[in-house]
Amino acid sequence: MDGPNEREREETHKSRINLRLRFSTMLLNAKILLFTTLLLSADVFATTKIDYTAKYHDGKNVKQLTVKDEIPDKKAPNIVKGMVKWSQDKFKAVQDQKTKIVHVITVQITESEKKAQEVIKDMKEVIKKHLKDGKE
Numbered sequence: 001m002d003g004p005n006e007r008e009r010e011e012t013h014k015s016r017i018n019l020r021l022r023f024s025t026m027l028l029n030a031k032i033l034l035f036t037t038l039l040l041s042a043d044v045f046a047t048t049k050i051d052y053t054a055k056y057h058d059g060k061n062v063k064q065l066t067v068k069d070e071i072p073d074k075k076a077p078n079i080v081k082g083m084v085k086w087s088q089d090k091f092k093a094v095q096d097q098k099t100k101i102v103h104v105i106t107v108q109i110t111e112s113e114k115k116a117q118e119v120i121k122d123m124k125e126v127i128k129k130h131l132k133d134g135k136e
Contacts (some may be wrong), residue, residue: 019053046073048095050102052123054116056111062109069124074132076102087126 048068052125055064071079076095083093093104104123110116 045132047071048076048098048100048102050076050079050104050127052104052120054106054119056113057109057111058113063113065098065114065120067120067124071102071127071131076100079127080128081102083126086092086130087123091123091126 050069050071051066051068052069053064055062057063080093080095083091083104089107091104091106094103095102104127106119106123110119
């Protein structure tokens with residue numbers, strides 16, 4: 001015999017199942033949204049390592065100063081292609097095909113470590129200007 005209590009229990013049971021289904025659907029949608037966001041952000045924030053290197057005389061020997069940094073992946077080919085022109089032949093850039101690191105180097109040897117630091121600062125400014133302005 002179906003009494004009022006039996007129907008209430010059955011309706012409560014159905015409501016709970018319905019609620020669980022809605023919750024699991026929401027949870028699945030949230031997981032999909034999170035996964036998609038992570039994939040998109042990984043592509044947006046993908047970076048390439050870049051080394052700025054300047055050679056200098058220390059009084060006896062030629063030494064080099066290197067500063068490491070990162071740039072957006074998609075900018076690396078443009079830097080390699082445009083660095084000589086952008087710097088009026090003062091710097092050049094090459095990308096190691098194995099490691100994908102971009103190496104920016106000076107064409108001339110400076111007379112001191114301080115000058116080498118200034119040269120590296122100039123290298124960074126040239127790249128920053130062209131990355132910012134979108135000139136490529």
